[in-house]
Amino acid sequence: MSFAWTIVAFVVVLAICWRFLGAYMVTVFNGRSTWLSFVERPLYRLLKVDPESEQSWQRYAVSVTMFTGVALLFGYGIFRLQGHLPFNPQHFGAVREDTAWNTVVSFVTNTNWQAYSGETTMSYLSQMGVLALQNFLSAAVGIAVAVALIRGFARRGSKTIGNFWVDFVRSNLYVLLPIAFVAAIVFIGQGALETLSGPAHVHNALTGVDQTLPRGPIASQEVIKQLGTNGGGFFNANGAGPFENPSGLTNFLSIILILCIPVALTYTFGKMVFSVRQGVAILAVMTVLFGGWLTMATVAEHQGNPAVAAAGVTEQPTGNMEGKETRFGAPSSALYNITSTQTSTGSVDSAADSYTAIGGGAMLTGMMLGEVSPGGVGTGLYGILLFAVITVFIGGLMVGRTPEYLGKKIQAREVKLAALGVLVMPITVLVLTAIAVSVHAGRVGPLNAGPHGFSEILYAYTSQTNNNGSGFGGLSANTPFYNITGTIGLLLGRFGMIIPVLALAGSLAAKQVVPASLGTFRTDKPMFAVLLLGIVLIVGALTFFPAVSLGPIVEQFSGGRLF
């Protein structure tokens, strides 16, 4: 019963975020918010950027790419040199080359796939100055690209789509930093750690048990990992760890932090294209997908764990508790993990690998739909707008009329760019999975036998290419093979989408608006939303159904068999 109230609170709080955070972001990206200009102005002077100047899509894309390249080198350098740098109370040495490379690419692409364990690998400087920092910066890149695409729709006959440096600075200063700062204090008040003292040694006089507790500046990183839909845990247990996610309230707030920006961006989108209803149509599709997948996972986890039942405990009144924390319970854990995989977050408050076949399958297939429900910060919005372009194209084919979206004629170039952006992810995932199951170095990775082992590999590449970062943790991913192939997925998944999206933005911005007529397909109506929903589902199902059949589906229908 308490879970029903959790859902009510969830809907109410997100509705408030949608309306007010969405409107606030409009003022931020139009340059009308100035309350932080005392930090913003000096930054522009340092960068030698005129905030009024604008960039073509090519220059915007070069700026994004250049920034990413520098961030990669910078992070890699700190990982490799952390042994000689301050804030290293545990005296960790350099991170291994392939691990350092995979990790820095993973955080810079907003993925936060983690092949390492934070408690035994990363100094506090690496945690704060690379991991937490990139949680901000990679999220800001995503928001900037989404805003550039919105401008592409909103403008007419324009050669420019905004200025990357300005959008990037504003995302960090006005959106991410203030929310993260307030949330971090709340998390500490609930019991999340925030200290620079090294590990604590404790002794229990009652039992004689000794423990070493790794600590660190956790809360400040925890909140931005959620807010920026990054998802990388300070420790290996991620959001399941009591020092990161200590209470029912922090668990709920984590979910809200993850969803608030992606959901609010649909309002920002609507406002900026002068029709909030356009944003509502998009949000409706996201909501239906989210609700469907949440129901699937919650019902599946309520059923209990087959392996536990086979061992003799058939009464599992609280559902499948293997890999779940007592203080959250199964339903709230499923809500958290679904939230994290329907966005590009990938943090988990319960072990994904130990979910039931359908519960784990819901997390896997949620990512396979391209993370558009509502997707990561920025990435979710531009992901679904690509699908929207394809939807109006298919709608246009049905009636034999040149399609339009938001008054812009959708022609061959736009359809090609949208199709490219949509197809890069599935192709990369399927090819990398096929390679991994064909070579020895890939086949030794899985912990579990049978179909679940295949799911672990498929999940790893789906997660990395979608820049999600969650994992079926049983896979031994910290090997040169998985680190290097995974990095290919990370980069293709990120830039294989960003570049076509920016090209699309540039191409749309240059177009004039066609006045709506009686024959125009209305994209703010339920008919469009239904068609868009269908396209997302059909593209996902056509590309991934065979692969999913070999994993979760076979596992679900294998009767009483254990592997």
Next chain:
Amino acid sequence: MWVSLRRAVVVSLAFFVLLGLAYPLATTGIGQLLFHDKANGSLTANGSTRIGQTWSGPQWFQGRRDGDDPTATGGSNLGPRSQELSDKVKKQIDALKKEGITPTSGLVTASGSGVDPDISPDDAYAQVASVAKSRNLPEDRVRQLVADHVSGPQYGFLGASHVNVLELNVALAALT
């Protein structure tokens, strides 16, 4: 090209200082000031209330099937049809039955963190008889102690009911 490179370097350094150092250090300062004990790990004389420990023997309430090693957190990662998981659960069932405890789903499963500090009220009540017997205490008194330590769902609707094992066992030790 060079302009972009210069800007990329400058913005990386500027945000390294602002978001990579100033933000976490300011948060640490405020956290240490306002919530000193919590920010440092909720440490008590017998360990952290946020991190589970192993309690062996029938004289203590036991936690979940966890390794309880805070330097290697994480779940078992065994799948829902794993033979190995089933074997581990079976071993735990036998161990619990030997101590006269009826196995519950919470006690035979491992958590996601591997250091779950809590058990569910059902898990705790299942151990009342064996704890009371081993300590020569009336069962009612031990059951009342458990009831006094049940907390959650937080604010009545967030998360699930749970009992903190360290707090329960410290109170139990004070009882006798």
